[in-house]
Amino acid sequence: MGLAGLSAGSVLYELHASLWAWIFLLFTAFVWPHIAYLHSRSSQDTVAAEKQNLFLDSIFIGLWLPLMHFSPLPSVVIPMITTLDKSYTVYPRLWLHSLLALLGSALLFGSVLMAPPKFETSTLVVLCTIPLMFFYTWFNSYRGARLLSVVTRQNWAFDQQRRTDPQSGLSARAHWMECAEEIFKRAFVSGKPPCLLLIDVDRFKSINDTYGHTVGDEVICEVGRVVHECVRQGDIAGRFGGDEFVVIVEHAGYEEAYDIAERIRNDIANLRLISAETLQVTGSIGLALVSDRHANLRAWIEEADAALYRAKHTGRNRVSLANDENRSLT
């Protein structure tokens, strides 16, 4: 339709609209991103600055709607994309504030421009909007999949951290307890009942006092390594806290568990530290086979602890068995 066919208001609008359209096109595409970037860079509080940028972004996008005569398809698609984008940020309810700002700026600017709404979408506009919808949907799926894989990896890393004692590399106490509870529950199901080894470094306090805490830490690492090397695959070895370590030997029987305990004791006694050549490390071990005397895991650990106590009080650097007169190995 030529200018002659339009009312004075429409002519004014068309002239304004095309002028504003060019101004906004250039501004939003080439100027605004740089302003937003500089704003964030120069701001002390970048998180707040980014929030302001995103909010302003919605206002600018709202200005586009009257310039498009509120054409239904882009007037729905563009605010929807803009709002969804804001909901993926760390700012709570920014999507809502942005949506309100976008609609407010669209209505305000529309009334200033006297933009007459046209509730129709031309084929050209539909064709131009389709790539936007396609790529946005594709990009969001891609972004979601990437985010999921990052979160999965991070969760796995956090879980590993929670499970592992950083100093010794063995299971951390809480994780070891979880595993031990499971083993205790099925202790009487399998043929050979599991054995518990409680290992404590002898006179560790005096190692710390004489050689310093760094050497003490090194001893913890080395004892952790020894325990790890001596147990079989599937045995549950953990650090109980301080200089105390704990192992559950499953499906082995008393004799084999005792051999493992002796190997650990022997290898600890043979430890040599480059940083403290004169240091002689030894460890005492209490060993308890699970039995129906134990009402729970705690009772089982207490029996191993009592055996450890005896090992300490009968000269240290030895394996002591829990009280059980039926055992042949005492």
Ligand SMILES: Nc1nc2c(ncn2[C@@H]2O[C@H](COP(=O)(O)OP(=O)(O)OP(=O)(O)O)[C@@H](O)[C@H]2O)c(=O)[nH]1
């Ligand atoms: N360097 C170091 N010291 C620790 C760590 N955790 C606990 N300790 C210290 O280890 C010492 C533990 O001493 P105890 O087990 O009570 O006693 P002990 O000297 O080993 O004597 P016995 O067990 O009777 O042979 C305490 O002084 C703790 O401060 C650690 O991660 N690093």
